Amino acid sequence: xALISGYKAICFSAAYCSLIRPAxxxxxxxxxxxxxxxxxxxxxxxxxxxxxxxxxxxxxxFPNNASLVVPTLSxxxxxxxxxxxxxxxxxxxxxxxxxxxxxxxITQYAVTPVxxxxxxxxxxxxxxxxxxxxxxxxxxxKQNWETSFSRYQDYSSSFNLSTVQEELIRDITDQLVxxxxxxxxxxx
Numbered sequence: 001x002a003l004i005s006g007y008k009a010i011c012f013s014a015a016y017c018s019l020i021r022p023a024x025x026x027x028x029x030x031x032x033x034x035x036x037x038x039x040x041x042x043x044x045x046x047x048x049x050x051x052x053x054x055x056x057x058x059x060x061x062f063p064n065n066a067s068l069v070v071p072t073l074s075x076x077x078x079x080x081x082x083x084x085x086x087x088x089x090x091x092x093x094x095x096x097x098x099x100x101x102x103x104x105x106i107t108q109y110a111v112t113p114v115x116x117x118x119x120x121x122x123x124x125x126x127x128x129x130x131x132x133x134x135x136x137x138x139x140x141x142k143q144n145w146e147t148s149f150s151r152y153q154d155y156s157s158s159f160n161l162s163t164v165q166e167e168l169i170r171d172i173t174d175q176l177v178x179x180x181x182x183x184x185x186x187x188x
Contacts (some may be wrong), residue, residue, distance in 0.1 A: 048185065056093070056100070057091040057100040062074055062105055064109060067109075068107075068111075073106060077129075097138075101138070103134045105132050106130070106131055107131065109141050122157045127165070143164060155168060155170055
């Protein structure tokens with residue numbers, strides 16, 4: 001009697017058993033290969049579910065169309081989107097005509113007072129950034145959409161905006177990029 005990977009097999013001769021082992025192992029590999037090639041599932045630690053046919057993404061510059069313009073905001077948001085999509089997926093960034101395309105613009109950059117105190121002064125100010133984004137999926141047009149994303153950060157009115165602006169923009173940009181990514185490829 002011969003032992004084959006934990007299973008007992010009755011062998012009438014050593015030659016017969018030596019023929020069974022390779023055939024048995026080969027048949028298992030063939031079944032695994034057939035099963036894995038028939039199922040195409042995309043896994044990602046970011047939760048992204050991107051079709052295997054999608055290989056590229058294009059993210060043109062997001063112009064700043066807000067009435068209050070910060071000169072570096074357009075570049076900051078555009079680069080953050082590009083960096084996030086390329087670092088969290090296997091997509092290749094192309095200049096135009098990507099399988100996935102994100103077009104958009106900064107439509108609002110505003111500071112408003114919140115938490116008004118008894119003496120009618122604001123204890124907090126709120127910086128709000130709104131992006132309008134149009135997502136196009138060339139491989140599945142049912143996933144196309146256009147929407148606005150809005151995020152804000154509050155800061156103490158005892159601070160001048162210019163002293164906290166860079167940190168606020170970074171935090172808001174991170175949130176906006178995550179929102180756009182989730183809506184685009186996580187189907188959130």
